Amino acid sequence: MAKEHNKNSERPVAEKGEHIIARHLIDDDAIKEEKNLVIDGVDVSGRWNTFIETRVDSEFDRSFFDEIQKTVVGSRINRCWQCGMCTASCTVTPLYRRFNPRAFIYMMQLGNLKLLKKYTDVAWRCVGCYKCSQRCPKQVNPAEMMEALALLIKKYFPEEIKSKHQLTIDEEVKVIYEGMILGHGRLDLANLHTSAMRKMGKTTELMSDKDERGAIFKMMKDGRALSVLRLGKPHKWHKSKDAIDNYLRHTGTLEQENN
Amino acid sequence: MAENILVIGGGPAGLHAAIELAELGVNVSLVERDTFFGGNPKKFKYKYLFPDLQPAENVIGELIKGAESNNNIKKYLSANIESFKEDGKKFSAVIKSSTGSETKTFDSVIVATGFEHFDPAKDSKYSYQLFDDVIDIKDLERMMGEGNFTRPSNGKPPKNVAIILCVGSRDRHVGNQYCSRVCCTVSVKQAIELKEHFPETEVYIFYMDIRTYGFYEDLYWKAMEEHDVQIVKGRVAEITSGPDNTVICKGEDTLLRGPFEIPFDMVVLASGMEGGPQSPEMADKLGIELDEHGFLKQANVTLSPFKSNKDGIFLAGACTGPKAIADAIVEGGAAAMDAYIYAKKNS
Numbered sequence A: 001m002a003k004e005h006n007k008n009s010e011r012p013v014a015e016k017g018e019h020i021i022a023r024h025l026i027d028d029d030a031i032k033e034e035k036n037l038v039i040d041g042v043d044v045s046g047r048w049n050t051f052i053e054t055r056v057d058s059e060f061d062r063s064f065f066d067e068i069q070k071t072v073v074g075s076r077i078n079r080c081w082q083c084g085m086c087t088a089s090c091t092v093t094p095l096y097r098r099f100n101p102r103a104f105i106y107m108m109q110l111g112n113l114k115l116l117k118k119y120t121d122v123a124w125r126c127v128g129c130y131k132c133s134q135r136c137p138k139q140v141n142p143a144e145m146m147e148a149l150a151l152l153i154k155k156y157f158p159e160e161i162k163s164k165h166q167l168t169i170d171e172e173v174k175v176i177y178e179g180m181i182l183g184h185g186r187l188d189l190a191n192l193h194t195s196a197m198r199k200m201g202k203t204t205e206l207m208s209d210k211d212e213r214g215a216i217f218k219m220m221k222d223g224r225a226l227s228v229l230r231l232g233k234p235h236k237w238h239k240s241k242d243a244i245d246n247y248l249r250h251t252g253t254l255e256q257e258n259n
Numbered sequence B: 001m002a003e004n005i006l007v008i009g010g011g012p013a014g015l016h017a018a019i020e021l022a023e024l025g026v027n028v029s030l031v032e033r034d035t036f037f038g039g040n041p042k043k044f045k046y047k048y049l050f051p052d053l054q055p056a057e058n059v060i061g062e063l064i065k066g067a068e069s070n071n072n073i074k075k076y077l078s079a080n081i082e083s084f085k086e087d088g089k090k091f092s093a094v095i096k097s098s099t100g101s102e103t104k105t106f107d108s109v110i111v112a113t114g115f116e117h118f119d120p121a122k123d124s125k126y127s128y129q130l131f132d133d134v135i136d137i138k139d140l141e142r143m144m145g146e147g148n149f150t151r152p153s154n155g156k157p158p159k160n161v162a163i164i165l166c167v168g169s170r171d172r173h174v175g176n177q178y179c180s181r182v183c184c185t186v187s188v189k190q191a192i193e194l195k196e197h198f199p200e201t202e203v204y205i206f207y208m209d210i211r212t213y214g215f216y217e218d219l220y221w222k223a224m225e226e227h228d229v230q231i232v233k234g235r236v237a238e239i240t241s242g243p244d245n246t247v248i249c250k251g252e253d254t255l256l257r258g259p260f261e262i263p264f265d266m267v268v269l270a271s272g273m274e275g276g277p278q279s280p281e282m283a284d285k286l287g288i289e290l291d292e293h294g295f296l297k298q299a300n301v302t303l304s305p306f307k308s309n310k311d312g313i314f315l316a317g318a319c320t321g322p323k324a325i326a327d328a329i330v331e332g333g334a335a336a337m338d339a340y341i342y343a344k345k346n347s
């Protein structure tokens, strides 16, 4: 029991939910408990007002599904039948088991935001190798679904993302992104990812064996890194490049110094 | 005067159709491209048939005997239809075989050209033909037919075997979106046979759905309850080489939510069925339609499944879609009736 005392009484006050037997079975979020609460003159502070939210899902929220389906990257969400071939082939999953494209897609299909919220720390880990999309028998394009996921996580849990992962570098990512597109005609998400990590100052993580560097070594070893390089630029890229360049300049999106 | 009916394809459907028609007194011409009758079950030496595990020879051997001993059936082996044209309500065909070319007129035609086993080499993720111990259901069927249940790489009994369902079926990448209908049942049947031969071998089936429809479900229950076959939910996405002469199956256990990479002594790919090159060839030659899956198109899948889109040309067996041998035989009989009625009306 915590030593803290309630101002109004001499009873010792417990940590939230401390008195619950088998406390480890219940998520923090699911326990509602007011430290100081008086109802009709009766002191029901602490354990006397403990409330545990139901752990049974009581609805499938389809509005979330609809929202994702309307996006370009998420339009094929209705195709996924949960076979798991994306997760099985994913570059990132062996490093972060909690990053599971199939499971994320399922959570998105059922609009289970409560569950998705628990993965805000890993949900944006996709390195864009597109292996999953190559394997997916339904052509869901799970790689792009992961993009849809990242966007939605950002929209629905901005606080989580800010507080937990300091993802406040929109502008910088934009610069890297444009440089990549205009320079190579392709988006190399692995590159984007590492650049962003560097900008965030997460260099230790970037260089640690089991995290990013592990992934990079793995990709070099099985030839994926090489195959990305071999892709080269799209056909007649200089023409498209000029057109995109013009457009971005016209809309004022492209800054002068990016030339 | 007796009717003349052409039956193209000497597998279970074609054989049964020919025998039924011959029993009615029809003059049947049975044309088979191979050097033998019996179709894929014969070609790949199927051993036992589901659901009752009776020897395939009981069924296929009987059909072949029935056709061979019937004098109303004129048999053409190593043969094909060289040319084909309509002639009023009748058809004129040139049959080319080892004994030369023959031009004949027919009152109606039954196409029973069957299917081809999907070639797993077409889908590189399964490393078929790369590793000796990665085989497919037709390979295992043939091996078992020859009494051989051991690992192809070293001839030893496998410690563990992975059976991977839906290879070449239900996959946009390989272009086959349909379910091949029989591979689930064949796979649980093979799992039982493996376990009966090597009770110590662990057998795992990797599945997304197990479609042992109708009474075929009995085999699925039997595999689990009498032989401890373990099922794992998740489609395998890659097969690579493993330590100590094993092959690694990489997939996701979608129930436990997480990837696995498990070494196996032997992997059996449940490759599905395809329309094969003969289907477009027949469509082209006979002027009938092909469906979007690469099989021959039925006039109406529910009401007239044995009719093609052309009057007088009928369809039977796996040439219209994946199906079990029992269903192919049923269809042979049904198409025979349709073809007989048409011939009777117009001769």
Ligand code: SF4
Pocket: A086, A089, A090, A091, A092, A093, A101, A125, A126, A127, A128, A129, A130, A131, A132, A133, A142, A143, A146
């Ligand atoms: S694109 Fe992303 S989700 Fe897909 S395999 Fe690569 S890392 Fe995994």
Ligand code: SF4
Pocket: A079, A080, A081, A082, A083, A084, A085, A086, A087, A101, A102, A105, A132, A135, A136, A137, A138, A139, A140, A141, A142
């Ligand atoms: S591979 Fe495709 S269909 Fe299978 S779980 Fe992943 S996204 Fe869904």
Ligand code: SF4
Pocket: B165, B166, B167, B169, B170, B178, B179, B180, B181, B182, B183, B184, B185, B209, B210, B211, B270, B272
């Ligand atoms: S029968 Fe079973 S293994 Fe074959 S395609 Fe259908 S679901 Fe897959």
